[in-house]
Amino acid sequence: MRRREFGRLAAATGAAAILDSWETSGNRLGATDLRRLLDGVDALELADQRAGGAPLVSIAVEQLAVAKSRLETCAFDTPTGNAFTSATGELAVLAGWLAFDADMHPLARRCYSDAMSLASEADDPDLTAHTCLYAANQSIALSKTGEASPHHALKLIERARDLMRGRPPGRIHALIAIRRAQAVGLLGDRKAFGRAIATAWREADQAAEHESLEDCPRWLRFVNHTELRGHEARGYGRVGDFRKAVELFEAAATEQAEMRNAVNARAWLASARAAVGDLGGALLEAAPVLEELDKAVFSPRTVKVLQPVRRAAASLPAGAEFRERFDALTQRVITA
Structure with missing residues (x-):
C-alpha cells in the first residue's frame, strides 16, 4: 500500500469510529459525544500534518454534516450544547482548511461560513477568531490571482485581534501578527510588513516562554x-x-517539521530560487518535492507553489524531466 493511501485509510478509520459512535449513542448529546468529536478533529488534524489535506476533505465534510445534524435533532443541556456547537465549529474550520489545501476554494468558504455561524450560536470568541484567521489566510492566497482582496483579509485579522485583545501572551497573538504581515506584504507595504513581522517574532518569543x-x-x-x-x-x-527570501527559506527548510509542512517549505525554497534566476538550484530543490508529492503528501496547494519553477524550466533542456513529472502530477491532482 502506498504511503498516501495508508494515510487516507488511517484517517478514514478514525472518522468511521466517530460516525459509528454517533449512530449508536442515542438521541441525547453528552460528554462522551463531545469527547469523541474532539478526538476525531485531532485525528484528522494529525493525518493532515502527515499527508496533506486533499485525501481527508470528504471525511471531514461528512463528519461535519453528521455533527450539524446531531445539533439539530438531539436533546442536550445548555453547557453541553454550547460545547458541542463549538467543537462542531472547530471541525468546520478544519474542513475548510483541508478544502483549501486541496484547492477546493468554494467548499472552503462554505465551511468557514458554517464555522462563523456556529461560533455566533455558541457565543464563542475563540472560535470566531480561529475562523477569521483561517478565512483571512484563504483571502491572502487568492489575492495573488485576483480572486480575493488583502483588504478583506485585513478586516478579518482586525476582528480576530479585537476579540483576543487583553489575552495573556500566547501563540494566538503571534498568528494574528503573522496574518497581518502576510496581508500587508501582498499590498507591497514593506514598512508595515517589517513592523508586523517584528511583532510576530516578539509574540512568538513571549508564547514560547509563557x-x-x-x-x-x-x-x-x-x-x-x-x-x-x-x-x-x-x-x-x-x-x-x-534574495532575503531565499536565505530565510533555506533556514526554514533545514528545521524539523511535520511531513506536509516540510515538503511545502522546500517547494517555497525552490520557487524563490527560480525568482532570483537560480534555475539549477530551483530544479535541484524541486525534484525531491515532486517525489514526496507523488508518493507521500497529497497537497494541491503545494503543487501550485512549484508553478514558477515549471515556468522557469519551460525553455531549459535540463528541465525536461521536471516539466514532464510536474505536468503529470498536476493532471492527477485535477482528476483526483
Missing part, C-alpha cells in the same frame, strides 16, 4: 519559529526582496 504546548489549543500548536520564518520569507518575496 505558554506550554499542553496549555495551547491544538490548532495553534503549529505556530512556532519555523512556521514564522517561512512566512517571513514569503513576505520578503512579496515585497520584492527575493
